[in-house]
Amino acid sequence: MSDSRKAVLAVLLACTIWGLSPLYYKALAHIPPLELLSHRSVWSLVLFSALLLLQGRLREVPRLFRDPRTIGLVALAGLMISANWGGFIISIQIGKAVEASLGYYIFPLVAVLLGRLIFGEVLGRGKSIAVMVAALAVLLLTYGLGVPPWISLFLAATFAIYGAIKKSVNAGPVVSVTGEVLLISPLALFWLWGIHTQGWTGLFDRHLATFGRDLFDTLMLIGSGALTAGPLMLFSYASKQLPLATIGVIQYLNPSLQFLCAAFIFAEPITVWHSLALPLIWVALAIYSVSAIRQERALRKASIA
Template sequence: MTETQKGVLAMIGAAVIWGVSPIYYKLLAHVPPVEVLAHRTFWSLVFFAGLLALQGRLPELGRALSGWRRIGLIALAALMVSVNWFLFIYATQIDRNTETSLGYYIYPLVAVLLGRFLFAERLGAAQWIAVTLAALAVAVLTAGPGVVPWISLTLALTFGLYGVIKKLLPIGPMVSVTCEVLVIAPLSVGALVWIQAQGQGAFGQSWRDTLLLLASGPVTALPLILFSTAARRISMATVGLLQYINPTLQFLCAVVLFGELFTPAHRIAFPLIWAALAIYSLAALRQDRASRRASMAAVGVSTHVTKPASEASAKP
């Protein structure tokens, strides 16, 4: 199996786990979302710290948390991902996974806009068309039920900002995520201690709930590890295409498994989003192929130029 094939399989694995995760959190719908989030944060820290310890990389945490600027960025990243995790858990519990899937469909286009306004990245015509179609979809959803799809927009924005912060942090993915959950661990532990002291905690009340809460660490960690594995082996354009498996599976869970309401506004908005993502993805693939051809051409020119020089130097 080639490295590219390994990367594709890893990305598919990550996207599938994320996509079917509503089923897992639905099993914990009777547990308050704050408690589920606290367990998710704590057991993620245990899992990631354990992996780093096995790899002999725990000292990297100290180096990563050096300097107030870096600590501030890690804390801000922790805030963004915590809001994102909490809202996803909450939306699953109140039967709003249609909106969570929409949020993760919108996310790539929000990331494009953030890149434009925060990093002055240039957008092509196809990207502007995709963003416009996404804005139109949000307008349809707002005009239909008469309520702004705040869950979708908040999920997309917090994850987009999380990506921006990660771009500013010169830290590897596993160390970075471990630092993030480490920063918010005191709040999580404090919340869990208080909940258990009140006799309201789900942990320890039944083997089923206890195992599910313990599993929140691996359920969170495994797709992140697979994602980081994929990102090192395949192009970002391929990563972008495969990640749509995630919201697609969430959408199917919401409509097929959970029987969530799919309104006429949704029937208009989702095709608009899918069209936007198709345009965006095709443009990304073309750009990726063009950059690869340019790189290969540059290597070819370099070889062509240097070869005669080396041959000339070898002559007596």
């Protein structure tokens, strides 16, 4: 099998795992979000560190912290990805998986907009139209539901900001995310210490300190680290082998599977406004994808010439 085919399979598997992850977190809906998020962060750090140790690259992590500016960027990236993870977990637990899927549909278009505002990237006509169509979909949902789709916008914004910060960090994806969870983990460990030894209560005032009480829950909490680390490793491998436009198109498998889980497994209500907004978002993504593919082909031709 060629490297390109392996890369396509890797990104397909990564996006499938991400897309079906609502099923995993729904099974842990009885565990408070902060406890679940804390375990996700800690066990992710364990797995990322183990991978870098096996690759002989663990020494690259301390290098991230030699420059105060880089420390600030890594800390901010860690805050954004932690907020995104937490927002996703909460959205699944409160029955808003449809809105979560919309957030990850919207994310590429928010990222394009941030690229224009922060880095001065040229959008081009196609991408500009895509952003406007997506904005129309959000306005339609806001009008129809009576409130903005806050969960969708929060997930899209935090992930887009995270991606923008990562562009400024001079390190590979696995090394940088290891640094991020390394900075987050002391807070996670502090929270876990509090709920296990001090009787702290968390969101929604539910029973805490699940870890160690039930074998299934304990294994699932540990597995949340693998659910986080595994797809990212696959995605990092694929990103080195495939054009960005190809990866961008395949990535839409993630929110599509999330939406199917929400609609057909969780039986969340799909309003007429969702039915009107979703096709608009799909049209925006189609316009964006075609524009991105054409832009990449033009750059490739220019480099050959």
